[in-house]
Amino acid sequence: MTLYRNLTIKQKQIVWAWSFLALPVLFYGVIRFYPTGTAFVISFQEWNLLGSRTWTGFDNYVTLWNDPVFWKVFKNTFAYLLIGTPVSLVLSFVIAYHLDKLRFMHNFLRMLYFLPFMTSAVAMAWVWRWFYQGVPIGLFNNILAGFGIPQIEFLNSTTNALPAVLAPAIWAGLGFQVIIFMAGLRAIPVSFYEAAKIDGVGWWTVLTQITLPLLKPTMVFIVVFSSIGFLRIFDHVFNMTTNNPGGPLNSTKPLVLMIYDTAFNGFNMGYAAAQTVVLFTILLIVSLVQLRLLRSE
């Protein structure tokens, strides 16, 4: 204690700061950085969890490159991204743009759109799965049948299953994006619109010349945020296809599901770790490219 008393104020600050940080620094080291290193290391090994680990160099990556399932999965993962991100961006902007102009029951409408964000992906995956069943079980096909429209195969079709699985993921995230867009819209100074009004500019010009350019930071945020979400899609796919995860015929399988399968059903840890490194690289590249593209221009 005397030792502490003899310290200068500045030195005391250092002691306090590091005693506050000691446990968290240990946490980030042991629970974040060390495992990241481990993942890279295991990706160069062959290991079935029981036997010994053997170094295999780039074998896992070569196997991955030659694995037709991986390329299917790669395509699916980007399909989730390339459909999911623009669709949810446009929908949430249109909703936010119009909702922003309404006052009557504004909070009630906003609540309706936001509510799905508060649900659990697993629960809602099962709800949507039920909707997609054939007649006489599924809601969608029952409604179609009511209008005399032929049934649609949703989850059993190799072409329809991916969009069908994606729909609840878009649905659940929409409310969040609407809220963020509305905050962005409200942040645009009213004087800009007043100036446009005085100049007698049409609404389309206002939208494209004022609103959209000023919303760019908001859009960058939403695009990056939702892209990362779609690239990591798992809960919805897993729960809507539990009888054959990622099926039919791997047509809905995203990278995270492949990782889960390889590691915890196949116990091929090295191969799974290599897949996680690929996921990491994809996420890194996609976020950096988007930040660059949307920021400059």
Place this chain on the structure above:
Amino acid sequence: MTATEIRPTTAAALETKAPPKPRNMGQIIRWLLLFLGGIAMVMPIAYMISTSLKWPHEVYNVNLIPDEPTLENYLYVLEDGRFYKWFINSIIIATLTTISNLLFDSLVGYTLCKFKFPGRQIVFIAILSTLMIPTEMLVIPWYLMSQSFGWLDSYWGIMFPGLMTAFGTFLMKQFFESVPDDFIEAARIDGLNELQIWWTVAMPLVKPALAALAIFVFLGNWTAFLWPLIVTNSVEMYTIPVGLSGFGDEADVAWELIMTGAAISTIPTLVVFLIFQRFIIRGVVMAGLKG
């Protein structure tokens, strides 16, 4: 990121600037379309709850209001005991994780914001950089770690990866920027030690941020699926999402029971949202734009 440019105005503007009243045909049509869209948005939730209140023979009818509503499904599902256990597990895990994040994320955020010390920049960048590491990359090492330390199939095993988050730390750091240094200096002169200053002076000033963080962490852990699925083996240790996933498979075509399970896992967060709606939306905006 660039989102910070719009920071100062948003939270306040959300409350104050009111959009115009509907006065013409265009506004009415706009309102109607948005209303219909909103109704469509909540339909899955409405059908989930409605079906959970139906008798099996009525499940395949598309009517939203059950002819003879019943709580039979809830009694059946809860009598089984597992959902009750999973519910408790999820509550405990989400609550403890939230408390841990509130304490540690704010302590770290505060330290990085208000202290001058060697290594500050390195610690900050190191923590921030963990945002780029996806959880999916860490689950395999975490699993191996849990296996060697005997953490598999335990509360601790489910919780440990989420006890602190870079997102929360960054969010709290941003908010502590708005706490004037003078307040802290004054407290120091009054003879409070640094721990007391953090707890009694700084923390009360960032309550809205703490609430926003609590909402995000709780919701995130309540709905977390991948890691709890990996780390738990025994049915008693499942969280609600993991339990529900297995239950759905087991119940097969008994959709009214699956919908009941789904409703049990969803209703708590919906109720919390309906009570604190305004507050939660503001929190989401704050967390989204500052985090």
